[in-house]
Amino acid sequence: MAELKTLDLRPGGQTAHVWEGGDASSPALLFLHPITGIPRWGEALESLANDFHVIAPYQPGWGPAKDDLPGVRDGLDLVLFNVDLLNTLGVGSAHVVGVSIGGWIGAEIAAIRPDAVQSLTLINPLGLWSEQHPGEDAFAQHPGFPTAVLFSNPDKRTELLMADRDPMDAYVGELLDLRASAKFLWPIPDTGVGRRLVRIDTRTLIATSEHDNIVAREMGDIWRAAIPGAQSVEIAGSGHIADLEAPEAVAELVRSFALEGVTA
């Protein structure tokens, strides 16, 4: 089991809200959450914690860090937040896993601080745009069920994201997590990371979900082509939020790729 910690990153600087689990002597793994944040210490993180020292922060603006959104303006601010967090925890480098918007953040870290990244796994990453493969607009959804499109089946939203939480808090939290995502991805999820992907020299795996409504499979090919030496795989059955929908598949592909260099 893991612990949700609150850490001051540097005097006068930001506070991090971070789940930490697994053996501190295991290889470090930085988990960068998707648009929907981290609703709980879930199955994927628990499984990864068997083999890794899992560090899973809420990015500024998400979950308990909802009020920190004004303090970050762009991708560089997010990179610095995560690098400062690793430094605060005494972790020099980590295997980096990013889902959805976390994929973008992970790619930025690898492009800007390659020394901090041992391997890079990007799952349904956002941040590149193709007019040919726009996908559904994650921000133009019915306000009654605003993240349903992120799942392979709308019922999965209820089951995986909203369950076991106070209904009003879960719903408001869902909207605030979307707000934080919109700050960086509005109105078109082209973050400019495409100009920096060529700088990534870490071994990289791109995974796309079979039933992702917002990141088309073809986008995985575009990411792979842009990152030197990247490999790609598909996650069967899952929608965009693969860590919630296919936790064991995600944990297994991360484990195989990060520890053994194998693409399952």
Next chain:
Amino acid sequence: MKFHWFNLMPWPHLPEDFRETNRSVWVDVDSRLYDPVEGHRVYNEYLDQLEFAAGLGFDGIGVNEHHQNAYGMMPSPQIMAASLARRTKDVTLLLLGQSIALYNPPTRVAEEMAMLDVMSGGRLVAGFPVGTSMDDNFCFGSNPATLRDKYKENHDLIRRAWEDPEVFSWNGEYNKIRYVNLWPRPIQKPHPPIWIPGGGSIETWDFCAEMGYNYSYLSFNGYVRGEALMQGFWNRLGEMGVEFNPFQGAFAQQVVVAETDDQAEQMYTEHLQYFFDKCLHVYPGFADAPGYRTENTIRAGLRAGGAQGLGIAHTLEWKDWVREGYIVAGSPDSVTEQIEALATKLQVGHLVTLLHCGDMPDDKARASTKLFAEQVMPRVKHIWEDYEDHWSPKPIGSEQVATPAPVLTGSN
């Protein structure tokens, strides 16, 4: 009580099956439904109606801003107001309003409104809405997570640009301008009256209270549903120690008048049905971009049971519309009674009447407007006469007003 005549300027030719064949009247509405040559006729008809209302003694004539919208064809309210400024003399130009967060730099808004105030001899009301999510976020691409912050900065910059006689620098989060020095400056000092159109956001109430601005509740839900919201505004002012003055509030209301109640129903039902059925057919996914509403407003909305009203208006009939206040309608006597009820419930000094509805033809819009001006307004104008209206323009004296020269035949 003061009365303003407002035309949303709807496109009047949406097809019968519009609801079934289009997901939204706004943002991604099929542009092939628009015909620019017919648009020329429609614009002129609508502008003529505004001028007609001015001639009948309405206190103000109103224009607003919408984008990619088949029920509101005024992307630029300034262009419409400029046209009206030259052909009217005394009436308030109610520009309600311009979504100031959208403009970079917003000094452009300050310039254009100053131009209008000068052109009209000081008749401008400057409306500063945050704007709808449809317009701001989806049509203009403005980021919902920073929209309100940008609104605040743009407001502060416009106010200073109007009021600071010195050249100044603006080093903001969203605007950086080394030399701000507005030419021309507004006639009205320190600035034209500022009205804030809103839809129920708590932060907007506080803003109006702090700044002394008029709060204009613009919805199509009508005065019965509007009561709770306007009461929330008045209560908030009371809590903040602001003395009650009905002219600090405005309300928009659909109104139709005929010789008798039955005649009103016969004449106007189809046009109101057009409005509720087609013009308010907005895809819910465009209504509330993530971050557009603050956490406080979201929670308050959930506690109040969520949004109700608009979604069902198109399923109702005439008698329901009247009973539930979606429309103020009927004979001059009936409408007078309903306006008195509205004034009591909402306690507003300014009523923005929507006397043109949906695809209403010109003759009906004029008939309804004329009856309202001649047989209703005189009987309700006295309401709130004990209060001083600090939120209407203060134009220059009639001896200073310039008159446009007649256009010579054949010269244009």
